Structures are given as structure tokens and as C-alpha cells.
Amino acid sequence: MNPTSVTLETLRQRTRAFINDEVIPREDASLAHDFVAQNRVIHALRQQAREAGVIGPGIPRELGGLGLSFRDRAVILEESGRSVLGPHALQAGPPDETNILMLDRLCTGTQRTRYLEPLAAGSATSCFAMTEPPPGAGSDPAMLQTRAVRRNGKWVIDGRKWFISGALGADFAIVMAQTESGPTMFIVDTDTPGYRTVRVIDALDGFISSHCELSFESCTVGDDAVLGQVGDGFAHAQLRLEPARLTHCMRFIGAARRALEIAERYVSGRESFGKPLGQHQNVQTLIADSHIDLYASRTMTFDVATRMDAGVSVKHESSMAKVFVSEAVGRVVDRAVQMTGAFGISGDSMLSVLYREVRPFRIFDGASEVHRSAIAQRVLKQYAQSPASSSGVFNIAKP
Template sequence: MNLMDVQRDPALAELRRRVRDFVAQHAIPLETRAHVHDPRALDTALAQLRPIARSLGLYLPQLPREHGGLGLGWVERSVVLEEAGRSYLGPGALNCAAPDQPNMISLLRQGSAGQRRAYLGPLAAGEIRSCFAMTEPAPGAGSDPSMLATRAERRPGGWVINGRKWFITGAVGASFAIVLATTDAGPTQFIVETSNPGFRLLRAIPAIDPYAIGGHGDIELADCFVTDEAVLGEAGEGFAYAQQRLEPARLSHCMRLLGRARRALELAQDYVNERRSFGERLADLQQVQAMVADCHMDLHASRLMTLDCAARMDAGLPVKTESAMAKVFVSEALYRVADRSAQLMGALGMSEDAPVSLILRELRPFRIYDGASELHRATLGRRFLSSRQGDIR
């Protein structure tokens, strides 16, 4: 499916409308400032919304039908995730929010039959949550995963893991973590239940983004024993699996956060159409009109880059370069949209009386999460400069 198909497909247009109606009628009315930095309150709200989404046939757009999902391709998914993303509750209500969404895909690809039964089934049903534990405090792995310090040592019947992980999104209230640790075979992913006595959530790290499902955890693994059945996929393939996970995860962030930036601009446009100053509407000022135009151009370009990458993924093409370019451009463009929207609304845009300031805070970390813009630019630059091909397309 290409861009023209997205615009012409009546079934997809109907699905878009249904998701938008769900968000407008059920998710947005449930939004409250009480959810800010309160993962437990957020979980309660999502538990209210998920049965409604399921009854409306909107649940699990990313999973195949045999696993209870809608079986949507990436281009189709982009439409659903953008509409769901208009509310911070939308993606979680449809159970297509990070980190559970990419964790489900990892379990689907690398999980054994037993792991799928134990973890993928309950995760897809919304009965539990999960997290992905890769980032470490210095001198451990951050933007450079080769600095991985958490280690798993072989023991009879299993492994003992020792290390520290932090800024682990989803950790508060998670039932299990997919933990990346180095082994003699190389980096390896392990499924570690948070009830394991060797797994300890030290704290929830206060961060700029207000609505991260499960917050951002600081985790200690101390003589954490897991059985051989805890290895996800093959030992030594952890980095390859992480890369397979991160490329679609970045693209999904682009899709969801497009909706958040759109919402900010809609609110700003409503404001400038109503607000009068010095005898005229703000919307009649050319400077305001230029800011609105710039926002729409950023949104349009972001959507096109996202759809192009999604179409390549549907076609089974590699997207290492395209996903990195999309992640950098979209994260920065959407932040510009939210920043201009807040500026257009003046003092109201700085307050929590309107959602725009909170949307701005949600969008800022996207330039860091899943790889900082500077790292992607450096990697892309080296890749382009080492190629003799003038036009990479």
C-alpha cells in the first residue's frame, strides 16, 4: 500500500474515523492532570479504555489476527497510530504503546512457544505490562551499546545476571523485563520476571515527559538467577535482536507523536481564531499565519517520511537508513510544531490549563530516546560519505 492507496482506501478511511471517534469520545474526556507522573493512575485509566477499544474492533493493530490483533500492515498502522496518538491515552488503550508494542513483536519473532504462552498472551490481552532494559548509567551502555556492562554468567541450569539499568520506560508496574546482558557468547536478551528476588526497582526517575506508561525505572540486577528458558532467541544475538526491535519502534514513535503534534496545532488554531488583540483576531496577523503554515509543512513532511518508511517495511525492504532519517527529521519537526503551538497560545500555552505545554514536554525527549539526533546524523553522514552512489534512492 502506498500514499495514494492510503488516501483512496475506503476501509482505511473508515478505520481512521472509528479510531478518531474513540479518541474524541472516550480517551480525551478521561484525560486529567492527575495522570502526570503517576503510572498507577495511568494504568487505571487504560484499564477502563481497553475493553471499549476491544469492543469497537480497534485493539492490537500491530499483531496478526491469530494473536488477537487486527493484522494491519505498517502503512495501515501509521493511520491508526497517528489518530490514536491525538490523546496520550489512545495508544495505550489500543495496546499499541511503547514499550509493550515492540516487546510483543520481539516475542513474536524470537520467543519460544513457551515464552509466547507465558508472556505474549497476557501482554496482548492487557493483563500485564513489560519493559525493555538496555540503557545503563555511565560507564555502561547508552548511545553506544558496545559499552554494555550488565553481565550474565553461566550456572548449572541457567544464568546469573548482575548489573544496573536506568531510564527503563515502563518499569514501574511491569511484570517482566527483556534485559540485554553480555555473555561469553556475546550480548544476549533474557526475559526476567520482576518478581525475581534478584530484580529490584530502585526508583522511578523523574523525567520531563509527563505520561510515560510505567514511568522510567532505575533497576538493579543482583545475583539474579534465571533458567535457560529465559533466553530470548539465541545467545549472542542480543544486539541484532535489539536493532530489529528499534527500527520499527522508532517508526511507531513517529506515527503516535504525529497525532500529539496535530492535537497541539488544532488547539492553537482554535485559540488564534478566537483570541483578539489590538482590535483584530490573532489569526489575521501575517506572522501568526506564517507560523501556522510552517507547522502544517512540518506535519506534512513528517507524515510523508513516515509513510515512505512504512511502505518499505511492508515491502520487506531494509530501512536502516530511512528509519534513522525519519526519526531525526520527525522528532525535530514535531517539536517545532508543538513549540510554535505553545507560542501562539501565549501564557495559556505555557500553563497546564491547556494540554499544549504537556504535549511539548512529551515531544522533547523524542530527540534523545531511541538514539539521539546527533548520533543518527553522524552515522548517516558516515554512511553517505562512504558510498560512491550519488543518489541513495
């Protein structure tokens, strides 16, 4: 725990109370995809969160947040994730939270004042624009098509991005573009001529943060828009990718837990064949397997968080945690829907919303298949220098 005046457990209890008493009651199906209405609610909740002392768990203390370690953040973000409004109410939601971390490491003094400080204060919002429609960058970032070329001492950006979360209403975008010297990140104000929000993409998820398609047509910015070093865009992006992956795990564990809580309450009250649903052994299996999934998810997340706090490389472990947690939370929410029957797929509870929100986690921040491939390749690399014929694999003693 950081040198704040409260213990982690006190902060957890405060956050839980805030989510239960203030945030969950504001969940309303009519808020879904309604950017204006959401903004109004989120701003009001943030004010309350500030007063309750729970705002900005991951924002550095010098920027007005609680500056929690990753390990402590795991506990608080899980609580926030119990509501679809929770992470944003606490200013702990994507993409701003991880953009803050990256900007804090890379910003010049001027960029700090102009972008980072308003973002951390909650008076500005941002998005991170990397993915492109085919044939551009998706799972393979090397397929980057968006170009930034030098013209008259400026950078001229042309290209297309899609599935850019939080782009609707964002004040600035962090845009990955290819330059002669390699991939480079640019901070682009969204009112820059040539920057255009083409559409909000109709998606399975996105109750609170919709995804947009963006176009850049001769969108011209100065050298002061370069974030970090020209040509180092992919290396810089790593600063946000691992924290983003991990904080998504934290929040989605909370979402899955909420779904399970709803289901547990349901099976304790509803009856079939003369007894509460929860007394049927097959239902008990669904509950037990879900708790096992959550326990394993939490344990992996805590371990990666502890390593990150220690400054140890977590490339391998964060991949494994991301794959496991994204699939485990899907299983948990799916079982919760199953246990609640028709009610679970209706709009009468948040279950159907949670079901839709967790599904894309197996795709963004690296699809499961891509991570599995990277995990196996890293493992197999050590054998590349020693072919099986010379390593004793085939020297099995004959009977």
C-alpha cells in the first residue's frame, strides 16, 4: 500500500460501498450507447468519488490520484468492475487510465501541461488509435498502413483506424503512424483539420465506451505532436500494452464476480422440483467451477501485478494471465446466464450486458490465439539450438 492515510482493506471497503450505494443504482439500460447521458452521470459520479476518496486508484499521486501499486490496484479495480459504470466513475477505465501511464513516461513538459494534466484531472478524454481495417494493422502491428510524412516542416498524417474505444467525444487521440524512420506515435487534437470520426461502430459491447472508425486526410501536426521518439512507436506502445492487459483482467474479474453474485442470489430464491435451484448438484457445480475460475484469475493477476511492481519483465506471464482471465471470465458470466434461465438473457438484470461486455476481451489486447502462439514460440526458442536428434529425446533405452 502506498503512503496514503488508509489501508488497502479500508479503501476496498470504501470502493465497494461506493459502487454498491452510488454507482449500481445509476445503472440504467437507457444509458447504453448514449454518450451525452453517460457523460452527465459519469461526471456526477466522479465528483462523488472524489469526495469519497476513491478517485483515480491508478493515477500517480502527483497528478491527483491515489497512485496505487499494480498489486493494490488489482483489489480496487476488481471492486470497480462490478459495475459497468464503475471504472469510469473512479477514473480507472480504459483507455484513459493506461494512456495516462504512457503519457507520464513519454510527455515533454509542454505535452504534460496540455494533455496529461487535464486527462488526469478528468477534464479531458483520450483514445489510442492503432488498429486499422484490412489490409492494415490488426493482430499484426507490422501491417501498419497509416502514414505520416514530412512536408514543409510538419507531419502530414493519412490513413484509417477502426475499433478505437472512447474516440467519441475524445479531446485527443494518440495515433500510431508509419514514418520513414519507423512507427511513431502522435498526439492529435480531435479538432485538427483532416481528423474525422467516420462512424460509431455498432458492436456487441460498448455499453459505456463505444468504438469508432476514424479517418486522417492530410491531417497536419507539428513536431510537438510526436510522443516519445520518432521511429520508436512500437517500443513506446509496450508501456501501455502490458498495464492495459492487466488492468482489463482486474476490471473483468469484478464484472464476472457481479454476474456470479446475481446468479447466486437467483438460485438461492428460485425453486424447481421442490427445492431451491442452488440445492441441485449440477447448479452447485456451476457455482463451484466459477469460483475456481475467479480464484485462479485473481491469483494470476496478483502475481503479474507483483512482478510489474518489482520492475520485472512480464511479457510471458502477462500473456498467460490475459488468455486465462479473458476466457475464465467468459465462462463465469456464461454460467451465470445459464443459472438464471430466461431472466439471465433479458434486459431485466445487468447479466445480459455483462455477457456482451466480457466477450470481446478474448480479442482485444491480443487475441487468445496470438498470445498462445507467442507463449509457445518463447518456450520453444530455447530448443532451437539443440535439435531433438542431439538432445537425448530419441535415446530411449530399449527394453
